[in-house]
Amino acid sequence: xxxxxxxxxxxxxxxxxxxxxxxxxxxxxxxxxxxxxxxxxxxxxxxxxxxxxxxxxxxxxxxxxxxxxxxxxxxxxxxxxxxxxxxxxxxxxxxxxxxxxxxxxxxxxxxxxxxxxxxxxxxxxxxxxxxxxxxxxxxxxxxxxxxxxxxxxxxxxxxxxxxxxxxxxxxxxxxxxxxxxxxxxxxxxxxxxxxxxxxxxxxxxxxxxxxxxxxxxxxxxxxxxxxxxxxxxxxxxxxxxxxxxxxxxxxxxxxxxxxxxxxxxxxxxxxx
Numbered sequence: 001x002x003x004x005x006x007x008x009x010x011x012x013x014x015x016x017x018x019x020x021x022x023x024x025x026x027x028x029x030x031x032x033x034x035x036x037x038x039x040x041x042x043x044x045x046x047x048x049x050x051x052x053x054x055x056x057x058x059x060x061x062x063x064x065x066x067x068x069x070x071x072x073x074x075x076x077x078x079x080x081x082x083x084x085x086x087x088x089x090x091x092x093x094x095x096x097x098x099x100x101x102x103x104x105x106x107x108x109x110x111x112x113x114x115x116x117x118x119x120x121x122x123x124x125x126x127x128x129x130x131x132x133x134x135x136x137x138x139x140x141x142x143x144x145x146x147x148x149x150x151x152x153x154x155x156x157x158x159x160x161x162x163x164x165x166x167x168x169x170x171x172x173x174x175x176x177x178x179x180x181x182x183x184x185x186x187x188x189x190x191x192x193x194x195x196x197x198x199x200x201x202x203x204x205x206x207x208x209x210x211x212x213x214x215x216x217x218x219x220x221x222x223x224x225x226x227x228x229x230x231x232x233x234x235x236x237x238x239x240x241x242x243x244x245x246x247x248x249x250x251x252x253x254x255x256x257x258x259x260x261x262x263x264x265x266x267x268x269x270x271x272x
Contacts, residue, residue, distance in 0.1 A: 050244065082147040089152045097116055117161065155207070158204060158211060215229075
């Protein structure tokens with residue numbers, strides 16, 4: 001243990017002992033972030049009619065209730081459908097915006113970039129209110145199309161930021177070489193640029209999926225009826241009645257989100 005503490009932690013020769021304070025802060029931050037998850041998961045296996053931690057008895061009661069409930073299944077289908085469509089819309093638009101701005105020599109490109117990430121800066125509640133009034137006039141309330149458009153508004157900035165970061169490590173001269181050999185810009189991008197920023201694109205796609213799947217504030221304003229999302233129903237279940245079913249759904253959502261991120265890290269990394 002002592003030898004490890006005195007071993008350099010980086011190329012700057014800073015030892016692990018000198019970084020103990022950083023490791024401690026990181027550990028405390030992880031505990032703070034993970035603790036709610038560690039509480040919710042055991043609660044989902046409780047047999048109690050109420051939210052109970054630690055569970056007095058163990059059961060799969062609330063998982064069974066979730067899987068056998070037509071209302072919860074319909075909401076899940078709506079959320080999955082909206083998330084997939086949002087991913088298919090936000091990913092190519094975010095990639096195109098990132099690529100165009102990275103290759104642009106316009107002085108206004110920085111300002112355009114800031115405008116495109118504005119939905120991340122503005123409070124979501126304001127976006128939800130504005131979207132509600134616009135959709136009311138366009139008859140898009142309680143529709144899948146409305147959900148996808150609103151969620152894409154929130155997801156595109158994430159894709160833009162992630163892909164822009166990936167493009168900063170890419171050498172544009174490689175694409176220029178391909179174009180000088182006769183390839184069109186589209187072919188050069190698809191065969192030269194895209195394979196090298198694949199990890200960023202996959203990460204952006206998964207983030208756009210999770211942004212839509214986990215979003216609740218906008219969904220409260222613009223979704224409902226047959227097109228009510230899973231997160232909206234969970235919020236209503238917690239507000240109107242204490243339904244332990246939400247703990248089982250939360251556990252499944254945690255597993256899905258974690259699995260997708262692990263898959264992105266495993267299969268999306270560029271090969272050496």
